[in-house]
Amino acid sequence: MRDEFIQHLPEIKEELIAREKAFDGNFLHLTRDTVKTANGKIRSREYINHPGAAAIIYLFDDETTLLEYQWRQPCESAFLEFPAGKLDPNEDPLVCAKRELKEETGYSATDWVYLGRIHNAIGYSDEKIELYLARGLTTGDQALDDGECLSVKRVPVKEVFEMALNGEITDVKTLIGAYWLEKWLKGEMPVKSL
Ligand SMILES: [Mg+2]
Structure with missing residues (x-):
């Protein structure tokens, strides 16, 4: 096409x-x-x-996932988002995804699936975000950056899909992540190499 x-x-x-x-x-x-x-x-x-970023959709066996509620000063509002973070210089996106998941939620995952790349602001930025699906959890402690305040909640994926349609979720990586997660659960997401 x-x-x-x-x-x-x-x-x-x-x-x-x-x-x-x-x-x-x-x-x-x-x-x-x-x-x-x-x-x-x-x-x-x-x-x-922009250095690029990685976002993580954590999928529990009971089809719940992790969402963060985080203040975003440019919009002077809090947003529901999948965990995500910026790449450190020359950092592999998967390494970044593992680090950010651990830092922001305390969770680690054993099984990682690469869902794909989004260019979220091509009109004015070279930013790209790599999206990953993570499963196989171990719990640990959050290690937030100094000054980073966010609330993490376990949410049924069905509720995420509803919020992606009813306007409660407007963050672009979270909207696309919900769409790809729904496709993945239906077996309709093409396999991409990590
Ligand atoms: Mg973050």
Whole structure:
């Protein structure tokens, strides 16, 4: 399907003319590129550089999962989300997923399935999130980052699917994760290598 689109639109690539750092924050870095579009126009493209992230759908044998309730200052609101975290420099996403699950929920898992990658903000960021399904639990202690406050709850997956449809869940990785989890439980999720 993707190839069919490309056949009908062969020239879309933008040529990089110049690149500058627009902003360097503690966490966020903003780049401003000057590009030449496929039809010859010069345009400015600003975007946030992001290290990438991993998100974890923890599936218990009784078809419950773990959701976090976490404050998100950009929206000045709390959100229901699957556990997730940013990659450390050069960190493997699966290593990050295992670390974040342990840090945020205290759980460890023995069985990991790679569900896939999402690009959650392609209009203004290169951020990508790798989603994993984790099973085979052992309990431990949370080890939250200093200043990280979140509430973790075990929730039936059916309730997650309902909340993904009724507007209680709006976080994108959690919406996509719920969709892929439902497909996986039905045996309709293609197998992808870790
Ligand atoms: Mg997190």
